[in-house]
Amino acid sequence: MRRYCLLVLVVLSWCMGGVAQDRPTPTVEANTLYVGADGKFEADPDTALIQFNIAAQEQNSRDAYDHASRAAEQVRQLLKKDGIDPKSAQLSSFEFQPVYDYRDPKHKVVGYRVSSNVSVKIKDFTKISPIIQGLGDIDISGEQSLNYTLENIDAAKQKAVQDAYQRARASAETVTQAAGRALGQLLYASVDTFEQIRPRPMVMSAMRAEAAPAAPPPTEEFGAQKITVTAHVNALFSMK
Numbered sequence: 314m315r316r317y318c319l320l321v322l323v324v325l326s327w328c329m330g331g332v333a334q335d336r337p338t339p340t341v342e343a344n345t346l347y348v349g350a351d352g353k354f355e356a357d358p359d360t361a362l363i364q365f366n367i368a369a370q371e372q373n374s375r376d377a378y379d380h381a382s383r384a385a386e387q388v389r390q391l392l393k394k395d396g397i398d399p400k401s402a403q404l405s406s407f408e409f410q411p412v413y414d415y416r417d418p419k420h421k422v423v424g425y426r427v428s429s430n431v432s433v434k435i436k437d438f439t440k441i442s443p444i445i446q447g448l449g450d451i452d453i454s455g456e457q458s459l460n461y462t463l464e465n466i467d468a469a470k471q472k473a474v475q476d477a478y479q480r481a482r483a484s485a486e487t488v489t490q491a492a493g494r495a496l497g498q499l500l501y502a503s504v505d506t507f508e509q510i511r512p513r514p515m516v517m518s519a520m521r522a523e524a525a526p527a528a529p530p531p532t533e534e535f536g537a538q539k540i541t542v543t544a545h546v547n548a549l550f551s552m553k
Contacts, residue, residue: 345500348485349547352477355539356469358461361435365448365457368428370412378409381427387451388431394447395440397433405430438537463508463540470506473544478502481548489552497551506544 367388369380389399412424435441441459448457463469482496489496 344552345549346485346488346496346552347547347549348481348488349545350477350480350484351543351545352473352475352480353541353543354469354472354476355541356463356466356472358463358537358540359436360462360464361438361441361537362432362460362462363435363441363444363448363457364430364432364460366428366430368426370424370426372424374409374411374425377425377427381429384451385429388448391444391447391451392433395443396437397435397440397444402431402433405432461537461540463542466508466540466542469540469542470544473506473542474504474546477504477544477546478548481546482550485548485550492552495553497553499548500551501547501549503547504544506542508540508542 365388367381367384369377369384371377371380388402392399392402407427407429409427410425411422412426413420414423433444435444445457445459486496
């Protein structure tokens, strides 16, 4: 029994040592100062993502397919009109399925539904309003959504890191001055960057032109929300 307990203690000690080794930390020696700080940078989005659903339901499968095809052609013509290559639109799903009457004990087929989800990335934000308004005019059903993203995020990350490092160094200088010392060179640094969780996209149900023929699209004259990138820097300095 004693041998068994000793073996368990040895194994536990080895496991705890292994866990500690997974997270290396810099050795803080004499005459050094270890500080950490957060920084951020707010960047203008560079891409607008418009997502919508093309859907049609008819009593027979051929009519449903033809209905969806006409709606898809309207979308292609809308994109071409606004100078966007239809090939840049991405199809994330395509469904063709029967519609059942579940009130009928035999679950009778009462129609067929064709549905596909489409997304379009737009770099020129002046094209957003006419596209959204055009989608409200054509024969599509389901929801439309608009979301702004930052695809070229590397430059924003670098600026956030710079801000975090400047804050860390400022904190270190404050501490050394209060102690009557001088701040030396940087000995070690670690960096983590984070992108702010994007807000839920603006969702717009499809509208028909006759409902509000003169109304501007809901995005008219509004600016895009900025994308916030944050960074955390840990730094080890020497002290003179």
